[in-house]
Amino acid sequence: MDHNELWQQVLAQMQFHISKANFATWFQNTEIILREDEKMVISVPNAFSKEWLKNKYYKLILKTIHTTDNSIKELEFVIKPQLLKKIDQKEDTKKPEIETGQLKFEEFKVNKETNLNPRYTFENFVVGSFNELAYSASLAISENVGTVYNPLFIYGGVGLGKTHLIQAIGNKIHDSPKKKKVKYISCEKFVSSIVSGIRNHNIDIFKASLSLIDVLIIDDIQFLAGKDKTQEEFFHTFNSLYEKNKQIILSSDRPPNAIPELEERLRSRFEGGMITDISLPDYETRLAILKTKLQEKNLKLPEDVLEYVASNVKKNIRELEGALNSLLIYYKTNTSIPNLETTKRLLKNFVFSPFNVANYKKIIEIVSKFYNLDEKTIFNPTRRKEIVRPRQIAMFLLREELKYSFPAIARKFGGKDHTTVIYAHKKILQECQQNNKLTEELNMIKQKVYSG
Numbered sequence: 001m002d003h004n005e006l007w008q009q010v011l012a013q014m015q016f017h018i019s020k021a022n023f024a025t026w027f028q029n030t031e032i033i034l035r036e037d038e039k040m041v042i043s044v045p046n047a048f049s050k051e052w053l054k055n056k057y058y059k060l061i062l063k064t065i066h067t068t069d070n071s072i073k074e075l076e077f078v079i080k081p082q083l084l085k086k087i088d089q090k091e092d093t094k095k096p097e098i099e100t101g102q103l104k105f106e107e108f109k110v111n112k113e114t115n116l117n118p119r120y121t122f123e124n125f126v127v128g129s130f131n132e133l134a135y136s137a138s139l140a141i142s143e144n145v146g147t148v149y150n151p152l153f154i155y156g157g158v159g160l161g162k163t164h165l166i167q168a169i170g171n172k173i174h175d176s177p178k179k180k181k182v183k184y185i186s187c188e189k190f191v192s193s194i195v196s197g198i199r200n201h202n203i204d205i206f207k208a209s210l211s212l213i214d215v216l217i218i219d220d221i222q223f224l225a226g227k228d229k230t231q232e233e234f235f236h237t238f239n240s241l242y243e244k245n246k247q248i249i250l251s252s253d254r255p256p257n258a259i260p261e262l263e264e265r266l267r268s269r270f271e272g273g274m275i276t277d278i279s280l281p282d283y284e285t286r287l288a289i290l291k292t293k294l295q296e297k298n299l300k301l302p303e304d305v306l307e308y309v310a311s312n313v314k315k316n317i318r319e320l321e322g323a324l325n326s327l328l329i330y331y332k333t334n335t336s337i338p339n340l341e342t343t344k345r346l347l348k349n350f351v352f353s354p355f356n357v358a359n360y361k362k363i364i365e366i367v368s369k370f371y372n373l374d375e376k377t378i379f380n381p382t383r384r385k386e387i388v389r390p391r392q393i394a395m396f397l398l399r400e401e402l403k404y405s406f407p408a409i410a411r412k413f414g415g416k417d418h419t420t421v422i423y424a425h426k427k428i429l430q431e432c433q434q435n436n437k438l439t440e441e442l443n444m445i446k447q448k449v450y451s452g
């Protein structure tokens with residue numbers, strides 16, 4: 001079986017295991033590019049999918065490959081720009097021009113005790129007006145553990161540096177001579193530890209381990225939404241650490257008041273310290289980020305290339321890194337520096353990303369997810385407030401972002417009289433003018449819709 005067939009088989013299997021949307025997001029434009037002894041090298045379109053496949057789907061992919069070939073022991077994901085695809089598609093027997101050895105971007109090992117990745121530091125974190133408050137609060141905390149802002153709550157869209165920043169705090173404290181115990185946990189991991197602790201009757205062990213910590217960092221805390229049991233446990237953990245002046249650091253994709261189904265007492269705890277956001281970097285900052293990252297890699301690119309990247313790749317910093325990596329791969333493969341023309345060709349995917357377009361499915365999916373509803377519920381003609389509002393917002397966005405006609409929207413929502421849609425649209429519009437929270441929510445939803 002050749003690589004292509006094997007990968008097709010993996011893809012077919014994966015579709016059983018994950019949702020369509022996830023599948024499209026993470027597995028589109030992936031393929032096996034080569035095999036090196038016990039290692040399969042899989043190319044992915046950008047840094048974002050690389051991270052996800054590596055962190056979330058590694059085991060599942062390997063398991064699937066094992067059903068056909070169990071001599072494979074390891075997977076490596078490499079980012080591959082569009083153009084290079086053609087080069088490799090010559091024939092299977094010949095080794096592609098990409099040598100994995102060349103593709104190594106620095107790999108860091110996660111610290112087993114703290115779960116922190118040492119690559120996230122304050123030194124390599126670029127500060128601009130979009131993140132300077134979050135940055136200075138973080139720095140302050142690393143120097144005054146538990147005493148200045150507690151908890152610290154940082155929120156902002158995906159790929160904007162939340163994880164980087166909260167881990168930088170952890171790393172700095174961990175490396176200081178004071179020997180503080182730091183622990184970084186993703187919220188998903190936290191939830192699963194609680195759930196399995198309850199199931200296996202050993203939750204006390206997990207709780208005891210948390211009680212010894214000086215600095216607890218929980219990433220993507222919005223995942224607590226609707227998880228009642230975990231919220232309850234977290235509330236107690238929070239209090240016991242807080243009372244002992246232990247530092248708590250949280251990140252989220254939205255502010256506490258926009259996390260659905262979050263107990264009031266937790267919300268007020270989250271709001272009791274320092275809340276700060278990270279917004280989008282402007283052009284100058286994007287340019288500065290590119291230059292910093294190049295410097296780290298000891299490389300130079302022409303100014304016009306950098307300006308092109310900075311003015312066209314705007315979604316977030318993760319994309320910016322992905323774009324840069326594409327250029328670096330080109331450089332390493334061709335041992336020539338990409339010029340502006342080449343850059344435009346290489347970055348087609350980033351600039352005209354199909355994920356940057358809104359569509360009906362995406363709006364429904366993202367609005368439902370944002371309000372923690374399943375997609376069917378949003379079409380449910382109930383008058384319950386927690387469903388009516390998301391439904392109105394979905395209608396509003398279909399009108400505003402896709403220019404759907406009112407009757408067309410009405411048909412999508414079960415052929416209702418389209419005056420309901422007109423009413424919904426007007427209501428959201430009006431409320432936005434009076435209510436900052438709603439505007440903020442809409443912005444966050446739109447950001448998600450346009451960032452895939």
Ligand code: ADP
Pocket residue numbers: 124125126127131156157158159160161162163164165289317318321
């Ligand atoms: P988030 O957690 O908000 O989704 P991450 O912290 O994972 O985002 O950041 C995405 C990528 O962008 C990471 O590789 C991170 O190192 C990089 N990054 C984010 N913000 C900055 C910054 N201000 N300076 C340098 N690199 C950054």
Ligand code: MG
Pocket residue numbers: 162163164219
């Ligand atoms: Mg993150």
